[in-house]
Amino acid sequence: MSWHDEVLDTIASEFSDVTDVAQLTRIVLRLTLAGVLGFLLGFEREQAGKAAGVRTHMLVAIGSAMFVLIPQQTGIVPADMSRVIQGLVAGVGFLCAGTILKQGKDESHVQGLTTAAGLWMTAAIGMACGLGREATALLSALLALAVLARVPRLVALVERVAGPSRNGGDAQDARPRVIASPDDDRPRRS
Numbered sequence: 001m002s003w004h005d006e007v008l009d010t011i012a013s014e015f016s017d018v019t020d021v022a023q024l025t026r027i028v029l030r031l032t033l034a035g036v037l038g039f040l041l042g043f044e045r046e047q048a049g050k051a052a053g054v055r056t057h058m059l060v061a062i063g064s065a066m067f068v069l070i071p072q073q074t075g076i077v078p079a080d081m082s083r084v085i086q087g088l089v090a091g092v093g094f095l096c097a098g099t100i101l102k103q104g105k106d107e108s109h110v111q112g113l114t115t116a117a118g119l120w121m122t123a124a125i126g127m128a129c130g131l132g133r134e135a136t137a138l139l140s141a142l143l144a145l146a147v148l149a150r151v152p153r154l155v156a157l158v159e160r161v162a163g164p165s166r167n168g169g170d171a172q173d174a175r176p177r178v179i180a181s182p183d184d185d186r187p188r189r190s
Contacts, residue, residue: 017073026132027069034065034129037141041122044148045115052099052115057122060095064088064126072131085127092123118148 001009018024038061039054046053067088071081096116121144128137 023073027073030069030129030132030134031062031065033134033137034061034126037061037125037129037137038122040141041118041125041144041148044145045118048148050115051112052119057119060092060119060122061126061129064092064123065130068127068130088123088127092120096120114148118144 018027035058038058041061042052042054042057045057068081068084071084076084096119099112099115099119101111121140125137125140125144128134128140
């Protein structure tokens with residue numbers, strides 16, 4: 001055997017984790033579906049002008065699918081898979097925490113919670129794809145899209161019909177504001 005044949009055999013053995021066409025199809029389907037569902041969620045967020053868009057959501061979905069797909073391929077036992085999932089959820093939690101911003105000294109004004117929750121949901125959807133739960137992933141993505149795109153409109157409609165709730169809306173609205181009267185230099189509460 002020449003060195004050339006030895007190199008080719010080594011390369012072939014490195015790609016031996018996919019043993020048949022059925023397994024290859026399964027891997028491609030799961031990762032592609034995770035990417036497509038991540039794209040849909042990211043596209044909605046990007047259209048809404050949010051920081052985490054298509055690429056971020058796709059990478060989170062595909063990465064989450066890979067984190068559970070690879071151990072599953074190696075024959076991991078369910079108890080160990082639960083630890084993989086726990087680590088994945090914790091890691092995504094750190095990623096999501098990076099999207100949350102507190103504005104100024106006002107602790108009630110926080111931005112990025114919906115983006116963080118969307119990334120968290122995207123990771124769960126990717127995980128479902130990686131575990132071969134494609135129908136669950138698809139239904140979850142449709143529900144997430146409905147929440148992101150339609151619930152704000154539903155809330156606006158309900159508020160128009162019923163009026164804003166007493167403690168709904170921004171916490172700033174419930175606090176008295178200090179205003180200055182045009183005739184007076186002293187601040188007053190409104």
